[in-house]
């Protein structure tokens with residue numbers, strides 16, 4: 001034992017005496033029997049613990065899932081998965097799953113109904129809503145786009161453009177900026193990089209296991225890792241340097257990085273000349289953003305900014321600023337400009353399409369079923385949330401929409417029927433009290449697996465989906481977040497037979513469409529879809545089932561895309577456009593300039609903090625909070641506590657374990673505090689996980705608080721995101 | 737005969753607890769028990785601060801106090817170095833819990849003081865146990881200390897290592913890499 005005292009070393013390990021039953025598990029002494037007597041069937045599929053969708057191999061004994069392992073081939077897992085992946089598998093046996101279709105009969109009261117009754121009632125209701133208010137009053141909310149192709153057929157039939165994802169609460173600023181400026185998106189080539197800047201991006205919290213493994217490998221070879229974040233996040237633990245930045249000021253840091261690169265001639269001139277459009281305009285507008293200008297804004301010394309910019313240029317093009325995800329991209333009024341600057345800083349050092357810099361994901365062309373086209377398609381009106389609509393949210397991607405304003409759309413009478421699938425806006429969108437009002441729509445259907453808040457408080461009908469380990473899905477081309485040269489295809493397939501009276505969403509839509517009289521809207525099965533998807537690939541369904549994940553010959557090579565000797569990105573000029581032309585509306589600029597955060601804590605008020613949040617490595621926001629083993633970890637490691645910087649906490653007389661009152665304009669809650677040196681003094685940090693309030697999700701209910709409790713519903717005018725850290729709270733010790 | 741050992745790279749650990757829950761599902765543990773834990777230590781003051789993380793589990797001591805205090809030989813040392821428990825012989829006296837300086841044991845719902853089994857079924861196959869196999873940062877490396885060609889011995893030769901609470905004379909089978 002070297003540097004840890006015995007006291008410290010032992011203190012965290014209070015022994016917990018076991019109580020109660022362990023229904024999901026065999027229990028200790030049975031292990032050996034189970035391990036030896038039953039033969040293990042191994043079925044490859046992919047995870048649903050977060051949106052990385054890691055390939056996994058499920059071990060099944062006696063028709064029971066015993067455990068899961070990372071799929072050795074899969075790009076995201078490469079044989080390893082995180083805590084939530086293991087926990088999600090065990091959740092299959094949760095006592096809080098919805099076991100069959102439910103109909104609301106009162107507040108918090110539901111009665112089981114048959115699928116036929118559910119389809120009939122929902123179909124009739126929907127039919128009458130469409131007749132009365134047109135199809136435009138129907139809204140589909142989903143966590144991602146998995147079921148979009150199914151929903152599209154129904155929505156084309158009734159005339160609704162309103163398919164909305166949760167992306168506006170997550171990463172819209174980033175995808176929007178990349179779309180406008182490059183027409184594509186690239187990923188860090190972590191494995192081959194020599195210098196990586198992770199700003200507001202915590203790969204070790206929002207985990208992509210193989211991505212972390214690539215970073216570990218690069219670090220073994222001597223790569224440098226710089227983490228810029230108000231909080232010492234999990235990835236800062238392995239960084240060469242942690243640079244705390246004043247929350248909300250990453251844009252200033254990035255603007256001044258660019259200023260150093262340009263003023264010191266450290267940028268890649270050849271690359272810029274050849275592949276960048278709008279550089280001179282950018283240069284002109286960037287002139288004033290010196291490191292000295294950025295120092296008081298960001299709290300980072302000017303010399304430090306220079307040092308980072310110089311090192312970054314020195315290692316380029318084997319250097320990048322991690323393109324990022326949720327971290328910086330739905331948090332501030334300046335998130336879109338911050339995302340733009342991420343692209344610009346990468347382009348300035350010429351790392352696009354370079355090994356060790358930014359590289360594309362290999363893609364795969366899948367086949368499609370030749371489905372009969374929809375007859376008498378009604379004309380669709382404008383999206384009710386205004387995404388992409390001139391005069392409303394013109395620059396917001398209409399394919400994604402603005403999820404957080406759903407209750408407002410309901411209140412305004414624009415949304416009459418709301419379908420919510422694999423998504424829980426009552427817990428994961430801002431202002432839950434407001435989100436509860438989704439229930440005022442004439443028809444609310446929640447498609448989910450457990451009794452989440454949205455089902456419990458807002459749904460008229462709950463339609464339980466097969467658990468991810470029980471269902472077959474359209475195969476998925478694996479890509480995103482980490483660079484790879486070989487395309488991969490992954491299949492989600494049933495590992496065990498469905499345990500309860502559940503269905504897949506395609507069959508639910510079939511049932512509802514049938515009940516509305518749209519017979520044969522879905523004249524296919526998922527099996528047929530899979531066959532059609534893989535037809536161009538020269539593989540069989542059997543092969544795919546057996547392998548789970550298949551890898552194909554490499555299609556990606558370094559080198560900027562060119563056509564007839566000219567740059568050929570899918571933008572107007574074929575080049576990287578430093579100005580996002582679409583943003584030049586309402587007097588706004590296409591080139592990123594400094595935009596201060598909307599709100600600021602008063603530095604003279606000891607009680608005021610900016611509330612920020614982030615992921616914990618063993619939870620995926622509210623999705624995993626009801627998993628007992630994962631919640632145990634939270635209990636064991638003070639995971640539900642709100643972090644406060646030690647010097648600030650001292651001023652308020654707060655110690656670790658104390659309960660404080662946190663107050664914003666819209667809410668007041670109590671939470672326990674962890675006092676730490678690992679956080680910027682201006683910020684109060686909350687894990688983006690807790691605050692479950694569905695009494696039927698028994699493990700999560702009543703544990704901790706959530707940042708969404710404190711933020712009003714807001715919309716970033718450029719990308720539509722929630723601006724989830726534009727909130728000031730006051731913190732006071734209980735009783736003060 | 738193999739003699740199992742483990743090398744831990746604490747510097748690489750980012751505290752994700754995948755090891756913890758992979759172990760729980762491999763060994764089908766109840767929610768209130770876990771065989772491995774992480775010790776967090778924060779040093780310095782903002783902004784010059786560091787975080788260290790130490791993964792801890794049963795050290796499979798060569799000179800195991802839990803073995804010597806056990807009145808029924810429920811806890812015993814296997815030839816391959818693994819300290820094992822025969823749950824049928826355990827009378828739940830908790831002497832081993834008190835004797836273990838690493839707090840490696842936890843009472844389960846049947847009042848047996850459980851701890852890391854070192855997953856012999858995996859080691860015998862030449863595979864890594866669940867905790868190690870799932871770790872994205874490759875923090876743990878299990879292997880055979882007797883086999884000069886084992887990856888474990890190769891890595892052990894490359895690094896300066898220490899053991900936990902060496903002063904206790906327990907002779908753990910786990911080695912930690914010094915940074």
Ligand code: SF4
Nearest residue numbers: 749750752753755871
């Ligand atoms: S899985 Fe690895 S990185 Fe994660 S906590 Fe365990 S040892 Fe640390």
Ligand code: SF4
Nearest residue numbers: 794795797800802836
């Ligand atoms: S670590 Fe504790 S339980 Fe394990 S062998 Fe040593 S004394 Fe026994």
Ligand code: SF4
Nearest residue numbers: 759852853854855867
């Ligand atoms: S060796 Fe086996 S029992 Fe021990 S911590 Fe690892 S997985 Fe758990």
